[in-house]
Amino acid sequence: MLSNKLVFYCYQCKKISHNLSEFLFVEEDSNKSFCSDKCIEGFFSPLVDYYDSEEKKFRSELDLHEKHLVDFLSDDEKIDELLTTPDEIWCQENEFQDKLYTLIKRFKIDHDKSFSLIVLSFMYADKPSFILFMTATEDERVLEKFKVGTKTEMSISKSSSSSSVLEIDAETLTLLESKKSSYLAEMLDKRSPADIPFESFHLYEEYLDPTMQNPDEIFKLKDDEGDEIFTYIKAQVKDTISFYYLVVCYSLKQGPSKDKETLIPILSFPTLDGELYSNYKLGELIQGVVKN
Template structure:
């Protein structure tokens, strides 16, 4: 047979592998998979560079570029502690439901209390890939890592999500498949001048008002033939006008009908915004194209 359902490939080098067991995963709830550690590092290198730049700038602002606490990063016991027995765990999620976890541990190094901080992806309740690792004795610097929501443990957090959701694993799998398709399509059509992907987390607060007080709402069939919705709302941030777009699907659970966001994002590109105004305008005044 020339092709089959069981085709797996590395999302970085595109190498085809014979089995899903030959792939490596680093993020819970994501189908991004890789054939080797080298491909993982290459794929995420822009994100690593981004956080390295942010940390460097903050250190310069606080005048702690060469602080002695950085020597603690050479101690494997300290590093193992922050990754596997942290004192604090913080979770930050963007509108695409992508998660980054911050692990923080307090240790005594050369008679001084310092903190180690690690930004990580998590897979199967454990840190799977470290995006940034640093140490400091500066409390203000530590506070920059204490963002999002604090969770007691990774196991308890994921158990709480499962217990509180009326969606079942099949629903989550469907959502992830749709998200992958829509995200790939959106990233393909984005233009260089548009809002950078890494800044999407700065627009998280616009999702709720977009859905609750939209300017336009379109109904259409997605490529799977399922009922889908596109919500549009115009905003202004720092003197720049933009559209926020939320693409959703309907999931029926017994007597309940749920509108579930799949992806959402900001854009200053009118062409990109208009490309999602397909199907039937079911509510709102049609904005000028």
């Protein structure tokens, strides 16, 4: 029953695999993994519909439809320019706690006329990864609607490698697997027989994402092997019973100067046991308050 292998799954179709390199990511610092572009589209389609209907709403309020600009929404050359060299980038945490970016670029039509192309997109590795929405406008009021959140000075990465594939070498995968098995063994060893049984852990998987997105506490420590480990903890309730959900993550550093950090969950579990929970409050508290 207990496997030493890492388990990853697609957030849309729930396909499980031990091979992280089969998965795609569209957001930085997110553990939402997908098996295919189709599953990415399926997962985010409610958000795509939401922004479409928001646009319809405000355009009809302004009575401003700009049908003459519609062709620009399929102008690949201009879209490419917008995605690689935007004039402005804004970042907001949207209603779903995802970091969503607005990219804006102004284009001249003739000497005294211009319009702006606007996209809402997730970013991965400093590049637009999944576009939720796009529009074109000549109207400042429409433009202002998209300047939400914080204007950022980030620049778009020029690297041509596929932006959304997290590549992990075999050596790191072996390390992750061995870490996973030792962390799992340690946790099961300390686990009380009265706690939620290991066999039921899969019923709690839905708490992983909310714990990562909106934790009560985050602890950071260096483990015995000198690796940086982050522990995300959130108090949760299922069927009126309160429990803690914990996610222990390995901090994978990539890039030429090791400045690209991806958190990879190596252990996640629910617990009813305050003592077990306390065992994981180790290292430096980097988010949250010390609880009584």
